[in-house]
Amino acid sequence: MVDTVTKKKKSKKSVPHAHVHVFASFNNTIITFTDTSGNVLATSSSGACGFRGSKKGTAYAAQVASEKAGQIAKQQYGVLKADVFIKGIGLGRDSAIRSLSSLDIAVDSITDVTGVPHGGVRPKKARRI
DSSP: OOOOOOOOOOOOOOOSEEEEEEEEOSSOEEEEEEOTTOOEEEEEETTTTTOOGGGGGSHHHHHHHHHHHHHHHHHHHOOOEEEEEEESOSTHHHHHHHHHHHTTOEEEEEEEOOOOOSSOSOOOOOOOO
16 A cells, blocks of 8 residues: 655745844854744855854954855745844945845834943952951
8 A cells, every 4th residue: 555645846936115224243144034933934144154263253254154155045936125123233234234135125114232231240349458
């Protein structure tokens, strides 16, 4: 007895409006395309694009990573517009956003979601001499 398994053809999900999350640290830049509910569509980083060591933190590496993730999102999901959310203080912040315009992805809004400490850590106890 041979059971035949029929697979459903996966329908292509169309996402015309996406969110782009850019995490830019001093050592790396990670770009993630998600739909509006947060499901990941495409992702890329400077390290995944072949940059190693101190070159991962450069603006050019962030540009290449953003173009790579943007091409995947545009080809597979048809992304036309995007809201950008930036976290971190690395060099790749601006160049990652600028490279989206070269892919004809319109940037609707840019939001900085970098964490800001309020209150800080508990101070050291006073020295007793």
